Amino acid sequence: MQILRTVLLVLATMLASPALAQDDKPLVITDTRGDRGMLAPYVHARNGIAYLYTSYIFDSLIAQNSKGELVPGLAESWTLSEDGLTADLELNPKARWHDGQPVTAQDAAFTFSYMAQNPYPFASIGNIEQAEAISDHHLRLTLKKRDAGLFSGLLLALPVLPRHIYSSQTDPGHFASPAAATGSGPYQLVEYDKAQGRYALKANPDYYRGQPVFDAVMIVTMSADAALQALNNGEVDVISYLPPERAGDAEAAGQQVVAARSGHVVKIGFNHEGMFADTDMRQALAYALDRQAILDITSTRGEAALADTGYFQSGSPWRENVADPAYAHDPGHAADLLEKQGLTRGASEKWQRDGAPVTLRLLADGAQARVAQVVTDQLEAFGFTVDLRLMEQAALQAVPAGGDYDLLISSASTTGDPSDIASRVTGQSWNADRYHGDGKLDEILQKAGQSATPDERLTHLHEFQRLYARELPSLMLLDPVMATAHNDRVDLSFMPDGALIGIPTAIDKSAFVTE
Amino acid sequence: MTAGAIPISGRAWAAALLWGLTARFAVLMLVVLVIFILPRLLPGDPLGVMLSSDYTQNLSEAGLAELRARMGLAGGWAEQFGAWLSDLLRGDLGYSATHARPVATLIAESLPWTLLLILGAMPVYLVLAALAGIGAGRAAGGGFDRGLTGFVTVLASIPPFVTAILLMLGLAILWPVFPAGGALPMLPSDQLMIRTGQIARHVILPVTALALHEFARFYYLARGEAVVLAHRPFVMNAVARGLPPRRLLTEYYGRNILPIFIARLSDSVSGLVSAVVIIEIVFSYPGIGGLIYGAILDRDYTLLQGTTIAVAAGLLALNWLIDAAGTALAGRG
Numbered sequence: 001m002q003i004l005r006t007v008l009l010v011l012a013t014m015l016a017s018p019a020l021a022q023d024d025k026p027l028v029i030t031d032t033r034g035d036r037g038m039l040a041p042y043v044h045a046r047n048g049i050a051y052l053y054t055s056y057i058f059d060s061l062i063a064q065n066s067k068g069e070l071v072p073g074l075a076e077s078w079t080l081s082e083d084g085l086t087a088d089l090e091l092n093p094k095a096r097w098h099d100g101q102p103v104t105a106q107d108a109a110f111t112f113s114y115m116a117q118n119p120y121p122f123a124s125i126g127n128i129e130q131a132e133a134i135s136d137h138h139l140r141l142t143l144k145k146r147d148a149g150l151f152s153g154l155l156l157a158l159p160v161l162p163r164h165i166y167s168s169q170t171d172p173g174h175f176a177s178p179a180a181a182t183g184s185g186p187y188q189l190v191e192y193d194k195a196q197g198r199y200a201l202k203a204n205p206d207y208y209r210g211q212p213v214f215d216a217v218m219i220v221t222m223s224a225d226a227a228l229q230a231l232n233n234g235e236v237d238v239i240s241y242l243p244p245e246r247a248g249d250a251e252a253a254g255q256q257v258v259a260a261r262s263g264h265v266v267k268i269g270f271n272h273e274g275m276f277a278d279t280d281m282r283q284a285l286a287y288a289l290d291r292q293a294i295l296d297i298t299s300t301r302g303e304a305a306l307a308d309t310g311y312f313q314s315g316s317p318w319r320e321n322v323a324d325p326a327y328a329h330d331p332g333h334a335a336d337l338l339e340k341q342g343l344t345r346g347a348s349e350k351w352q353r354d355g356a357p358v359t360l361r362l363l364a365d366g367a368q369a370r371v372a373q374v375v376t377d378q379l380e381a382f383g384f385t386v387d388l389r390l391m392e393q394a395a396l397q398a399v400p401a402g403g404d405y406d407l408l409i410s411s412a413s414t415t416g417d418p419s420d421i422a423s424r425v426t427g428q429s430w431n432a433d434r435y436h437g438d439g440k441l442d443e444i445l446q447k448a449g450q451s452a453t454p455d456e457r458l459t460h461l462h463e464f465q466r467l468y469a470r471e472l473p474s475l476m477l478l479d480p481v482m483a484t485a486h487n488d489r490v491d492l493s494f495m496p497d498g499a500l501i502g503i504p505t506a507i508d509k510s511a512f513v514t515e
Numbered sequence: 516m517t518a519g520a521i522p523i524s525g526r527a528w529a530a531a532l533l534w535g536l537t538a539r540f541a542v543l544m545l546v547v548l549v550i551f552i553l554p555r556l557l558p559g560d561p562l563g564v565m566l567s568s569d570y571t572q573n574l575s576e577a578g579l580a581e582l583r584a585r586m587g588l589a590g591g592w593a594e595q596f597g598a599w600l601s602d603l604l605r606g607d608l609g610y611s612a613t614h615a616r617p618v619a620t621l622i623a624e625s626l627p628w629t630l631l632l633i634l635g636a637m638p639v640y641l642v643l644a645a646l647a648g649i650g651a652g653r654a655a656g657g658g659f660d661r662g663l664t665g666f667v668t669v670l671a672s673i674p675p676f677v678t679a680i681l682l683m684l685g686l687a688i689l690w691p692v693f694p695a696g697g698a699l700p701m702l703p704s705d706q707l708m709i710r711t712g713q714i715a716r717h718v719i720l721p722v723t724a725l726a727l728h729e730f731a732r733f734y735y736l737a738r739g740e741a742v743v744l745a746h747r748p749f750v751m752n753a754v755a756r757g758l759p760p761r762r763l764l765t766e767y768y769g770r771n772i773l774p775i776f777i778a779r780l781s782d783s784v785s786g787l788v789s790a791v792v793i794i795e796i797v798f799s800y801p802g803i804g805g806l807i808y809g810a811i812l813d814r815d816y817t818l819l820q821g822t823t824i825a826v827a828a829g830l831l832a833l834n835w836l837i838d839a840a841g842t843a844l845a846g847r848g
Contacts, residue, residue: 028702036801043615047568119578121571173585176615194614195624195801196699220701225688235702264569392560394814398568413569420572429567501570 019496026216027489028236029507034197034221039189040180041120041159042172048503049240051122053219055500055509057098058159058183061089061108061139062151063209066510068317068495070151072209074103074137074160074184084145084146084452089155091137094208097162097183098188105133110163112141118172122501123158124494132334147507148451149419156417157501160184186212186513197221210514213490217512231255232483238492239485240507245301251483259483260494261305262504263313266371267474273402275358279437282472283327290329290377291477298370298447299478307476311414311421314479315496318418320462324423324469331382336495351383359385364398364409365431366390371477372409393430401434410432411480416502418461421445426472435473532839539831545829547603551596554816561586561814565613574700586612589815598818606629608821613813618821621806626825628698631800632791635718636725641776648737649768653740653745671731675790679797686720693720696799721798728790728840729783736779740772774844781837785830 034049037043039057044050063073075089095103112131115123130142143150162182169175181189186207186423191200199219203212222230224243225310230236232253242250247257268285270276276285286309295306305314309327312319338351346352361380364372368392376386399405410431412424422445436442441464448460484506486492493504499508562583566574574582584588587598587609602609608618647667651660673681686816687695694700698717704710744750750767795804803822810819 030701038615045613046565046571048570052569119574119581120564121568121574124572124574126575171585173582173612173615174610194616196697196701196703197627198701218702221697222701223695226695226701230701392565392812394557394564394812397563398558398560416570423572424569431569503570 002347003348014335017402021269026213026218027238028218028220028514029238029240030222030227030230030236031219031240032221032223032227036197036199038176038180038192039199040176041122041161042118043176043180046121048501049505051198051501052499052503052505052508054159055185056187056512057181057189058161059095059185060158060160060500061091061155064495064499064508064510066493066495068497068499070156071515073156074108074208075155077081078151078155080150081325085143085270087143087150088134089139089141091139092208093137095184096206096208097164097184098204099162100135100206101162101163102193103160103162103184104136106136106236107141107163108139108160109133110167111158111161114161114166114172115158120190121160123154125154125158127154144320146450147419148449148457149417153417153419179490182280184208186509190216194459197463200473206333207513213512213514219494226499228253228323229483231487231514234487237489238507239488240505242483242485244303244481244483247302247483255485255487256492257483257485258492258494258506259302259481259505260504261313261315261479262482263316263458263498263502264411264413264480264482264504265307265476266304266368266409266411266478267307267476268375269410269431269433269474270435270472271402271408272473274406276406278341279471280337281341282475284334284341285379287330287334288328289327289378289475291327292329293378294371294374295478297374304478304480304483307479308469309472309476310465311425311476311478312465313414316415317497318458318461320465324465327475334382349383350385357385358372359387360407360408361405362386362388362409363396363405364388364390365396365411366392368409368411371435375407375409375477397430399430401428408479413498413502415498415504416500418445418457419449420502422449430491433473435471437471439471441467441471441473457471528648530583531842532835535835535838539835542833543824543828547600547824548821550823550827551599552592554811554814554819555592557811557814559814561588561612561816564812564814569664582612591828599817603824606647608825609817611810611815611818611821613809613815615816618818621818622803622822622825625801625806628714629791629804631714631718632721632725632794632800632802633787633843635722636729638788639722640726640729640733643726644733645769645772645776646764647763648734648739649741649772651734652738652741653768655745658695660738663734667731667734670727675724675728676793676797678727679794682720682724683797693717698801717800720823721794721800724794724797725787725790728794729787732783732786733776733779735777740775741768744768744771767796774841777837777844778841780842784833784837788826788830 023046036053037045039054041054041058044054060073063071065071072092074091074095078087078089078094080087091103091105091108097103110129112125112128114457115125127144127147128141129144132140134140164403165179165182166172187201188200188204191198196261198221199467201217203215220314224246227236227239228246228249231239242257247259250257270282291306295304308314308324308480310324343351343353343358346357351358362372362376372388372390376388379386412431423432425435426442428434444460444464444467448464451457451460483505484492490511492511494504494506495508498504562579587595599609609616611621613620647663651663654660683695686693694717698714700713703713753763753767792804792807795802796808799805803826807822809820810822
C-alpha cells in the first residue's frame with residue numbers, strides 16, 4: 001500500500017515544478033555521472049565528488065584557499081601544544097547553522113563523539129583521545145599520539161555536525177531528510193532530485209566568512225557532448241570534468257579550460273607474495289616495459305602525463321623536486337636482472353624458470369583496458385607469456401593479496417594529506433600496494449606522521465619518495481590529466497594536491513566564497 | 516463467435532484462478548530464495564565496494580563491524596535470510612545503504628518511469644502489429660506480405676540493446692532530433708504543458724526501441740491468425756457480401772485476434788520487462804532497470820533483492836490477471 005501511495009505521489013510530482021526562478025541565474029555546473037546521493041555526511045555517495053559537493057554545505061574547522069593553503073574555517077585560529085598532544089581551537093562566533101542556530105564548540109566536540117559511535121568513512125578519528133568544549137567557542141582536542149596531519153588532514157576533512165539535529169539520530173545512515181543537510185557552509189541545499197541527478201543550492205546569506213560569490217548554484221547531470229553544447233549556448237557555466245581530449249573544442253568555442261595532472265595514477269601493482277617478492281624482479285619488469293610508449297599509445301591527445309615513480313606526482317607539495325629514477329626502457333638490463341633471479345631464455349626467446357615457461361597473470365580494472373593491452377603486448381614482445389584478465393572493480397576487490405595474480409593494473413590516488421599514505425602502501429585494498437618489504441617504508445611513514453615540524457615531516461616524506469622509487473611497491477605508469485571548462489562568470493584552478501582530502505578538482509569550495 | 520473454445524463454468528473458472536494464484540505464489544517464494552543466494556555468490560563484498568573510494572579512511576574493526584551490521588550483513592547466511600524474510604513478510608523491503616533510502620521508496624520513484632515506457636510502447640506495438648499482421652495475412656504471399664514479413668524477420672533477429680543503440684546513434688547523435696538520454700531536460704520547465712512535452716520528447720526513442728522489440732512477435736501472431744481467418748467461410752462470406760473494410764477489420768479479424776493477443780501478452784510481459792531494463796540502461800532512463808544495474812555493480816544486496824522481488828511479484832500478478840482475462844474471453848466463446 002505504501003508503495004502504491006508513493007507511486008501516486010511521484011506520478012503527481014513528476015509533472016510538478018521543481019526549477020528555480022529563472023532570473024536568479026544560478027551558476028550551473030555539469031556532472032557526467034549524476035546522482036551523488038543526499039548531500040549530508042552520512043548519506044552522500046561514498047566517493048570524492050559526493051564528498052566535495054557535501055563540503056559546499058558543511059564546513060570543517062579548517063578550510064583551504066584556492067592555492068590549497070590552510071585558512072580559517074569554523075575555527076578562527078588554532079594552536080598546538082609543545083608535545084603535539086593538545087590542540088586548542090577558537091571558533092568563529094559569527095558562524096551559524098543554516099537554521100539560524102549558532103555554531104559552538106559543543107557542536108564540534110559532539111561531532112567527534114558522534115563519529116566515534118557512528119563511523120564516517122572520510123574522517124578517521126581514531127587518534128582523538130578527547131574533544132571537549134572549554135567554552136562556547138573554545139574547543140580542545142587531546143590526541144593519543146602526535147599527528148603531523150592533524151590540521152591539513154583530519155580537521156580539514158571532518159565536517160562539523162549540528163548537535164541539535166544529529167544528537168537524536170541513532171543511525172545517521174537512515175537519516176536522509178532535508179534536515180540532515182543542515183550545515184554551516186556557504187551554500188544551503190534547496191532541492192535534490194535523485195532521479196535526474198540534480199542539485200539546487202542557494203547562498204547562505206549569513207555566512208560567517210562573507211557573502212558567497214553566487215546566489216545560487218545548480219549541479220546537473222549531462223554527458224560531455226551535451227555539456228559542451230550547453231556551455232556554448234550559455235545554459236551551463238562549468239563542465240566539471242571535461243575529457244582532456246575535448247579541451248580544444250571548448251577553447252575553439254571561446255571557453256576557458258583549466259587542466260592539471262590529477263595525481264590519480266594508473267599503476268602496476270605486484271603480487272608481493274609471488275614471483276615479484278624481490279625488488280630486482282620488480283625493477284626488471286620496470287626496465288622491460290617502455291612507459292613512454294605506453295603513454296604515447298594510450299594518450300594521443302594529452303589525456304595523461306608520464307607518472308613519477310617516487311609515489312608523489314609533479315606538483316605535489318610533499319614531493320622533493322628532483323627527478324625520480326625513470327626506469328627508461330632497457331630490455332638488456334631487464335634481462336640481466338631476470339637472469340640473476342634464475343630465469344633463463346628458452347629456444348623461442350621465451351622466459352623460463354626451471355625449464356618451464358613463465359606466464360604472468362595480469363589482472364586489470366576494465367577502465368584500464370587499453371593500458372593493460374599495451375602492457376601485455378610489451379611483455380609478450382619481451383618474452384613473457386601473459387594471461388590478461390579484465391575484471392570489474394567489485395570482483396577485483398575480492399582477489400586477496402597473494403591471490404591468483406602476478407600483476408594488477410589499477411588507478412589510485414596519491415594526493416591529499418600524507419597521513420593516509422601508509423594505508424595506500426601497506427593496506428590490503430585491491431588498489432593499494434599491499435607492500436611491506438622489510439618494513440622500512442612503513443617506518444619512514446610512521447616517523448613522518450610523528451614529526452614535530454613541517455620541515456621534519458617533509459624530510460621524511462622525501463626519504464619515502466626516494467625509497468619508493470627504488471623498491472617499487474607499485475610501478476607508476478601514467479598520471480591522467482583532468483580538465484574543467486568554464487565561461488568567464490567564474491575563475492577556476494586546480495589545487496596542486498587536490499582539494500580537502502585530495503580530490504583533483506577545480507570546483508572546490510574556495511572558488512565560490514570570497515577570500 | 517468462433518468455434519472450438521470450450522465453455523467453462525463459473526466454478527471451474529474460480530478454481531483455475533485459485534490454482535493459478537497458488538502456483539504463482541510458490542514461484543515467488545522460489546524467487547525470494549534464489550535472489551537471496553545469487554548476489555552472495557558474486558565475487559565482491561558490499562561494504563568493500565561501498566568503501567572502495569581512495570579517499571575513505573581506514574576504519575577500525577569495530578567501526579567496520581558496526582557498518583556491516585547496519586547493512587544487514589552481520590552473521591551467517593541463515594541469520595541474514597531470517598532477518599530479511601521476517602522484514603519481507605511485514606512488507607518491509609529493507610534499506611539501501613548505497614542510496615541511503617528505503618528500497619520501497621527507490622522502487623516507487625523509478626517505477627512510474629518504467630511504467631511510462633511499457634505502457635507507452637504497448638498500444639504502439641499491439642495496434643501496429645495487429646494492423647500490419649492482418650494486412651499481410653489476409654493476402655498471404657502478396658507483395659505487401661513478402662516485403663513486410665522479410666523486414667520483420669530481420670527486425671526480430673536484432674537484440675533490443677542494438678536497436679536502442681542504433682536509434683540513439685541515428686536520431687539523437689548523428690541527426691539530433693531527440694535527446695540521447697534521461698527522462699527530462701537538465702533544466703525542466705515548471706509549466707505543466709511544456710513539461711509534459713519535454714517528458715514526451717524524451718520518451719519517444721526508448722518507447723520506439725521497446726515497441727520495435729515486441730512488434731515482431733505480435734506481427735507473426737496476427738499474420739498467422741489472419742491467414743487462417745481469411746479462408747474461414749464466415750470471413751469469405753463477409754467479403755463476398757461486400758462488407759466495409761473497416762468492419763471486416765475490427766469485427767471479423769480484430770475480435771478473433773484479441774483473445775490470442777491477450778493470451779500471448781501474459782507470456783510476453785516478462786520478455787518486455789527484461790527488454791525495458793536494457794533499454795533504460797542504454798538511454799540512462801531513470802527507471803527500475805538502471806536501479807537493478809547499479810545494484811549489481813554496487814553489490815547492494817538489499818536493493819537487488821527488493822527490486823527483483825517487486826518486479827517478479829508485479830509480473831506474476833499481471834500474468835495471473837491476463838490469464839484470468841484470457842480464460843474469461845475464451846470461456847465466453
